[in-house]
Amino acid sequence: MTDAEPAGADEGVAGKRILVVEDEMIIAMLIEDILTDMGATVVGPAARVARAMDLLGTEDVDAALLDVNLAGETxxxxxxxxxxxGIPFAFATGYxxxxxxxxxSGQPFLQKPFQERDLSQVMAQVLA
Structure with a gap:
């Protein structure tokens, strides 16, 4: 993919179930690919708030990455x-x-556009 990760960068993510809430299909697929390569299991992705809430009600989730804005719906x-x-999470936003x-305001966030390294660092922070 992109830059090589330092040894051990994915240890906190491997084996975790990460809820991905993202309405842009290409970005959701990129996040899913990166997290899967890091050893995580992706729950979703959910493109709408109602779907994300349904997944929270039916799936075990260790952490989450939430796009702030889903086609106008926060x-x-x-x-x-x-x-x-008490489930740790980060937001993803271009703002x-x-x-x-x-x-x-104190929540970890992934600045869009992002690289694989950025996602890895944010998820490590969330799961620390």
């Missing part, structure tokens, strides 16, 4: 449910910290 409800359950929902 993922704040999903983030609140993850927080309530930086200013694009995060109110009350989540």
């Amino acid at each position: 993922t704040t409800a999903v983030a609140e449910e993850l927080r309530r359950r 930086g910290v200013s694009g995060l929902p109110a009350g989540f």
Whole structure:
């Protein structure tokens, strides 16, 4: 894919079940490929908030990556449910910290566009 990862970079991700909430199919497929290569199992991806909530109700999830905006629908409800359950997560956004929902400014986030290394680092941070 892209740059080589330092040894051990994927240890925290391998074996984990990661919920992916992303409405852009190509980006969702890229995230899924990267996470799978890192040894994770992808739950989803979910392109809508309702689907993400359904998956949270039926699947075991160790962590999540949430696009902030799904075709005009924010993922704040999903983030609140993850927080309530104590499931670690990061947002994905092209707007930086200013694009995060109110009350989540300290949450880890993946800046779009991203490289494989960036996703690996954010997920390691989330799962640390």
